[in-house]
Amino acid sequence: MNVKVDPKGVWSDIQAIKKSSPLVHNITNYVVMESTANGLLAIGASPVMAHAVDEVEDMIKIANSLVLNIGTLSPAWIQAMTLSLKAANFKGIPVVLDPVGIGATPYRTKTTHSLLADGKVTAIRGNASEIASLTDSHITTKGVDSLLNAIDCHDQARILASKIKCIVWMSGSTDVITDGKLSILVHNGHPLMSKVTGMGCMATAITGAFLAINQDILLGCAHAAIFMGVAGEIASTNCKGPGSFKLEFIDVLYNLSLDQIEERIRLDLV
Amino acid sequence: MNVKVDPKGVWSDIQAIKKSSPLVHNITNYVVMESTANGLLAIGASPVMAHAVDEVEDMIKIANSLVLNIGTLSPAWIQAMTLSLKAANFKGIPVVLDPVGIGATPYRTKTTHSLLADGKVTAIRGNASEIASLTDSHITTKGVDSLLNAIDCHDQARILASKIKCIVWMSGSTDVITDGKLSILVHNGHPLMSKVTGMGCMATAITGAFLAINQDILLGCAHAAIFMGVAGEIASTNCKGPGSFKLEFIDVLYNLSLDQIEERIRLDLV
Amino acid sequence: MNVKVDPKGVWSDIQAIKKSSPLVHNITNYVVMESTANGLLAIGASPVMAHAVDEVEDMIKIANSLVLNIGTLSPAWIQAMTLSLKAANFKGIPVVLDPVGIGATPYRTKTTHSLLADGKVTAIRGNASEIASLTDSHITTKGVDSLLNAIDCHDQARILASKIKCIVWMSGSTDVITDGKLSILVHNGHPLMSKVTGMGCMATAITGAFLAINQDILLGCAHAAIFMGVAGEIASTNCKGPGSFKLEFIDVLYNLSLDQIEERIRLDLV
Numbered sequence: 083m084n085v086k087v088d089p090k091g092v093w094s095d096i097q098a099i100k101k102s103s104p105l106v107h108n109i110t111n112y113v114v115m116e117s118t119a120n121g122l123l124a125i126g127a128s129p130v131m132a133h134a135v136d137e138v139e140d141m142i143k144i145a146n147s148l149v150l151n152i153g154t155l156s157p158a159w160i161q162a163m164t165l166s167l168k169a170a171n172f173k174g175i176p177v178v179l180d181p182v183g184i185g186a187t188p189y190r191t192k193t194t195h196s197l198l199a200d201g202k203v204t205a206i207r208g209n210a211s212e213i214a215s216l217t218d219s220h221i222t223t224k225g226v227d228s229l230l231n232a233i234d235c236h237d238q239a240r241i242l243a244s245k246i247k248c249i250v251w252m253s254g255s256t257d258v259i260t261d262g263k264l265s266i267l268v269h270n271g272h273p274l275m276s277k278v279t280g281m282g283c284m285a286t287a288i289t290g291a292f293l294a295i296n297q298d299i300l301l302g303c304a305h306a307a308i309f310m311g312v313a314g315e316i317a318s319t320n321c322k323g324p325g326s327f328k329l330e331f332i333d334v335l336y337n338l339s340l341d342q343i344e345e346r347i348r349l350d351l352v
Numbered sequence: 353m354n355v356k357v358d359p360k361g362v363w364s365d366i367q368a369i370k371k372s373s374p375l376v377h378n379i380t381n382y383v384v385m386e387s388t389a390n391g392l393l394a395i396g397a398s399p400v401m402a403h404a405v406d407e408v409e410d411m412i413k414i415a416n417s418l419v420l421n422i423g424t425l426s427p428a429w430i431q432a433m434t435l436s437l438k439a440a441n442f443k444g445i446p447v448v449l450d451p452v453g454i455g456a457t458p459y460r461t462k463t464t465h466s467l468l469a470d471g472k473v474t475a476i477r478g479n480a481s482e483i484a485s486l487t488d489s490h491i492t493t494k495g496v497d498s499l500l501n502a503i504d505c506h507d508q509a510r511i512l513a514s515k516i517k518c519i520v521w522m523s524g525s526t527d528v529i530t531d532g533k534l535s536i537l538v539h540n541g542h543p544l545m546s547k548v549t550g551m552g553c554m555a556t557a558i559t560g561a562f563l564a565i566n567q568d569i570l571l572g573c574a575h576a577a578i579f580m581g582v583a584g585e586i587a588s589t590n591c592k593g594p595g596s597f598k599l600e601f602i603d604v605l606y607n608l609s610l611d612q613i614e615e616r617i618r619l620d621l622v
Numbered sequence: 623m624n625v626k627v628d629p630k631g632v633w634s635d636i637q638a639i640k641k642s643s644p645l646v647h648n649i650t651n652y653v654v655m656e657s658t659a660n661g662l663l664a665i666g667a668s669p670v671m672a673h674a675v676d677e678v679e680d681m682i683k684i685a686n687s688l689v690l691n692i693g694t695l696s697p698a699w700i701q702a703m704t705l706s707l708k709a710a711n712f713k714g715i716p717v718v719l720d721p722v723g724i725g726a727t728p729y730r731t732k733t734t735h736s737l738l739a740d741g742k743v744t745a746i747r748g749n750a751s752e753i754a755s756l757t758d759s760h761i762t763t764k765g766v767d768s769l770l771n772a773i774d775c776h777d778q779a780r781i782l783a784s785k786i787k788c789i790v791w792m793s794g795s796t797d798v799i800t801d802g803k804l805s806i807l808v809h810n811g812h813p814l815m816s817k818v819t820g821m822g823c824m825a826t827a828i829t830g831a832f833l834a835i836n837q838d839i840l841l842g843c844a845h846a847a848i849f850m851g852v853a854g855e856i857a858s859t860n861c862k863g864p865g866s867f868k869l870e871f872i873d874v875l876y877n878l879s880l881d882q883i884e885e886r887i888r889l890d891l892v
Contacts, residue, residue: 107765112652113401119819124864124865128767134694137730141726154401187407224375226400278393322607323604325601329869336864381671383655423671427674427676457677459674495681549663549669592873595876
């Protein structure tokens with residue numbers, strides 16, 4: 083195991099994002115668009131949301147990464163996702179996929195598999211139910227919330243990563259980030275993160291920013307997971323509920339220091 | 353009048369929502385999707401937003417209630433609303449309708465009447481202008497804000513409830529919740545609630561959570577109204593304007609105690 | 623130069639908005655709908671969002687101004703924008719256009735020029751890259767963020783205003799508001815405003831409210847710019863990052879006093 087995950091690596095990526103301000107093209111769901119944009123802005127990235135079939139390929143020409151999120155689908159959006167995925171593959175920029183609620187409806191399951199067949203995805207981020215459902219079509223999800231624990235689904239994450247040849251980041255109380263062989267377990271985070279909509283979607287979008295500046299995909303995903311988890315812990319120390327948590331979280335994304343990462347980082351390599 | 357509305361009943365519903373975390377399927381407007389999801393998460397419910405014609409019926413299969421909100425319509429969304437309404441009726445789960453801005457345009461009026469003709473709605477929540485406009489097509493609204501007082505439109509609410517055979521919750525400085533015969537007047541709330549977008553839409557969505565766990569529809573709606581009103585009062589005590597009010601409101605939804613409800617509840621049965 | 627820009631004029635407009643609560647019809651992008659609505663509510667205006675081809679002309683009948691924002695386009699929305707623009711021109715209410723991300727894709731550029739050909743726009747608000755791109759099609763933008771400084775593009779703003787015969791408000795660290803001959807430079811504002819999504823879009827929407835009550839278009843735009851800039855400065859004094867800034871900003875919009883405007887206003891007429 084030659085991979086080295088440490089606070090300085092996370093910090094280096096954060097500095098690179100602030101410096102180059104990568105343009106992250108999001109085709110994401112309506113619910114989380116604003117918080118996703120605000121999360122990306124807070125870390126120093128440059129978000130753009132565009133979904134029209136008539137412009138997504140042109141937007142990819144100036145984008146540094148692509149984030150696809152199936153949270154609120156419709157036929158035209160699926161077409162735009164497919165076009166932008168192919169354009170991103172052609173240009174060679176990273177693509178992060180968030181299969182929100184896959185398993186909740188056949189439409190989401192079918193769309194996700196169709197996207198995976200149409201192009202190459204660099205990383206997939208989802209909760210345990212979603213990742214398990216991608217591996218085993220008999221597993222269903224309860225809407226967009228997970229019924230499963232990430233650690234219990236470690237094998238499914240590994241299988242999926244090997245099969246798709248991408249990095250899988252499965253979120254939960256412990257996050258699992260794996261390339262199918264090596265897994266990084268990130269123990270950071272806070273339960274309030276599941277009481278604010280779009281935290282998972284923001285994690286996916288932020289991964290788009292990390293992969294835009296870090297070519298080591300496994301490390302980039304792990305750094306994004308550590309960043310989100312540590313920020314969640316710090317935000318929770320200063321809040322009374324999910325309303326104040328959401329505000330604090332954005333402020334922490336903007337202000338997070340290397341010291342804070344060093345103090346809180348908790349991970350295992352397995 | 354055998355109905356008994358008291359703090360313990362409200363509290364019992366809140367505990368039931370936290371325990372069973374009902375899946376509330378929302379087909380709602382773009383403006384309020386995020387705050388609606390955050391409100392539902394804060395009270396312990398599980399929100400899902402899905403509007404594609406290709407998946408709404410499947411989503412109903414796993415949902416515990418359906419919320420229809422006409423705030424930002426388009427043809428495909430109306431089709432999805434109709435399909436999901438019929439599926440919800442077939443499955444027997446409650447449906448809450450929010451006729452946002454009915455009376456502002458013929459399109460909204462026609463769509464609302466068409467939905468009411470296509471299926472059975474369990475409850476309708478709207479402001480006084482909207483409820484009055486549903487009863488009397490000559491009454492128009494100013495966009496999505498009410499020009500009328502709820503108490504003054506008490507009769508229209510009763511007529512509508514009797515005609516549609518549903519519960520009508522008309523919001524205002526005093527809320528009227530009626531089945532056409534008995535009316536519960538809830539005097540809780542705060543003027544700042546009208547200075548934050550989506551508070552009415554959140555009330556509608558939260559009603560979806562209450563009706564998912566309380567089969568007494570009149571009581572379920574009254575409990576939701578008391579919950580919203582009391583939370584609004586408490587949030588207002590700790591804020592400087594609509595920005596901080598919105599944050600406080602979500603925190604209060606998450607933390608509200610039985611004591612707080614007992615201390616503040618103000619209602620009349622007429 | 624007979625124009626007089628002073629705190630009392632800004633204050634007079636704010637009072638007029640609170641008093642008459644103009645209905646501002648927004649056809650805007652998904653990302654900013656909620657914050658736009660909350661900004662308009664905070665200043666006392668009445669926002670409505672409606673985009674269906676079947677209802678936009680009816681909504682214009684009750685609206686006091688129209689705001690068009692091309693941030694997340696699709697064919698049906700462009701059609702709705704065109705219809706509502708013509709209806710607004712026919713009725714004689716002001717129209718404010720925000721060419722979000724023009725220059726990022728040909729689709730946005732083409733749509734903006736097509737709107738300008740189809741009807742009369744009262745004011746255009748954008749960042750320097752967007753305004754420059756509208757004047758010179760060889761200038762491109764980086765997604766929705768500006769690569770240029772407003773002061774450096776003063777000439778382009780003047781050319782555009784003269785050509786279109788409208789007011790151009792170009793946002794930046796110094797804002798330029800011009801009718802092509804006279805320019806008002808507003809030096810208020812704070813860098814955190816660029817770290818929260820939708821601040822520019824909110825400025826555009828708020829201009830819709832100011833133009834609904836002030837028939838002097840140049841002054842109305844300048845007052846809106848001063849209001850936004852002063853509010854941004856005050857909000858920044860009481861925040862830790864973009865999360866708290868956003869909340870504070872809404873509270874300040876709601877509470878801003880004449881004293882605060884007098885204390886902070888900084889402008890030049892050139």
